[in-house]
Amino acid sequence: MPRYHTLGKIPKKRHTIFKNENGDFYYEELFGTIGFDGMSSLLYHTNRPTQVKQVLKSYSVAPKIAIEKNMKSLSLRGFEIQPTEDFLESRKTVLVNSDCHIVLASPTKSLTSYFYKNTDSDEVIFIHEGSGKLRTHFGNINFEYGDYLVIPRGMIYQIDFNTSENRLFIVESKSPVYTPKRYRNWFGQHLEHSPYCERDLHPPYELETYDEKGDFLMKVKKQDMIHEYIYAAHPFSVVGWDGYNFPYKFSIHDFEPITGRLHMPPPIHQTFETSAFVICSFVPRMYDYHPLSVPAPYNHSNIDSDEVLYYVDGDFMSRNNIKRGQITLHPAGIPHGPHPGSMERSIGKKETQELAVMVDTFAPLMVTEEAITMLDEDYFKSWVDK
Numbered sequence: 001m002p003r004y005h006t007l008g009k010i011p012k013k014r015h016t017i018f019k020n021e022n023g024d025f026y027y028e029e030l031f032g033t034i035g036f037d038g039m040s041s042l043l044y045h046t047n048r049p050t051q052v053k054q055v056l057k058s059y060s061v062a063p064k065i066a067i068e069k070n071m072k073s074l075s076l077r078g079f080e081i082q083p084t085e086d087f088l089e090s091r092k093t094v095l096v097n098s099d100c101h102i103v104l105a106s107p108t109k110s111l112t113s114y115f116y117k118n119t120d121s122d123e124v125i126f127i128h129e130g131s132g133k134l135r136t137h138f139g140n141i142n143f144e145y146g147d148y149l150v151i152p153r154g155m156i157y158q159i160d161f162n163t164s165e166n167r168l169f170i171v172e173s174k175s176p177v178y179t180p181k182r183y184r185n186w187f188g189q190h191l192e193h194s195p196y197c198e199r200d201l202h203p204p205y206e207l208e209t210y211d212e213k214g215d216f217l218m219k220v221k222k223q224d225m226i227h228e229y230i231y232a233a234h235p236f237s238v239v240g241w242d243g244y245n246f247p248y249k250f251s252i253h254d255f256e257p258i259t260g261r262l263h264m265p266p267p268i269h270q271t272f273e274t275s276a277f278v279i280c281s282f283v284p285r286m287y288d289y290h291p292l293s294v295p296a297p298y299n300h301s302n303i304d305s306d307e308v309l310y311y312v313d314g315d316f317m318s319r320n321n322i323k324r325g326q327i328t329l330h331p332a333g334i335p336h337g338p339h340p341g342s343m344e345r346s347i348g349k350k351e352t353q354e355l356a357v358m359v360d361t362f363a364p365l366m367v368t369e370e371a372i373t374m375l376d377e378d379y380f381k382s383w384v385d386k
């Protein structure tokens with residue numbers, strides 16, 4: 001997050017003695033990224049955050065690959081993912097490459113019995129259905145329909161859900177997730193042409209601090225393994241922090257669309273970037289206003305990136321028979337475009353209510369066994385004239 005934030009209490013100077021009213025020390029931790037070169041925060045703990053008491057089992061959660069080299073346009077019925085009580089078990093990776101995992105999840109219970117952290121991927125959790133509170137050692141963030149929760153690697157978290165009806169679209173990224181560089185000035189501030197600004201980015205607002213000893217189970221994800229650790233001190237032990245590295249939320253409903261007289265290309269929808277893929281938001285907007293404009297997109301050869309669309313709500317104008325929670329993958333190497341009839345249908349239309357999230361990866365995606373269970377076999381033929 002290219003912005004400074006602070007929560008709770010911190011000493012006047014960094015790296016100096018800091019104690020509570022009883023004279024007990026608080027323990028400082030630098031939480032940095034990209035060695036000591038990336039964004040970082042300084043945290044102050046009631047107990048040392050290093051107290052590993054036991055290392056329990058480790059097990060693989062590596063996705064099982066069904067199609068390693070895919071060249072077919074695919075469609076997945078994403079809402080067929082099975083609701084599952086446990087948050088980690090509910091997460092099903094459907095598309096994957098060495099840069100990212102694209103995951104669907106429908107957890108029915110809050111994550112409260114253990115703590116979780118992903119140590120080699122940033123997580124972007126898009127809330128399609130459900131609401132609740134993300135609880136992290138940097139503080140809490142309330143979430144609801146349409147929120148992107150951006151959780152940098154290493155953040156320790158739990159999640160409270162308000163109901164058992166939750167649908168999540170998750171992207172795990174091996175490289176850091178940033179707001180697009182071209183939206184920011186040389187100081188990092190979002191520019192006037194950016195479709196959102198700092199007011200729309202919500203950092204943690206509430207800090208939960210525990211000064212407790214005991215047995216605290218932490219599930220740590222690294223290299224497609226879960227490692228189970230028992231810590232001797234409560235992981236939410238932070239009394240205060242400041243810096244640039246922290247989780248935050250951004251609502252897709254706060255993305256202000258950029259429109260034009262003629263069809264605008266996908267980069268105008270860009271919301272986040274990494275070194276290996278982009279995340280875009282398609283939101284309700286006015287259509288192109290040239291008298292001869294064709295609002296539907298032109299056919300396009302995204303010759304060197306795989307294009308994943310996750311359909312959230314509303315009519316998706318360039319596609320036929322699209323359902324909520326559906327995922328389409330249009331692979332690099334072959335052109336795709338509007339479905340038969342949708343280009344003609346779009347002419348003269350003034351606006352669209354479509355809501356969708358797009359992930360364009362620069363490296364090809366592999367298809368997992370989980371994805372195969374919800375595959376629409378004939379989707380690749382859907383552009384043929386009837």
Ligand SMILES: [Fe+2]
Nearest residue numbers: 300307330336
């Ligand atoms: Fe496309």
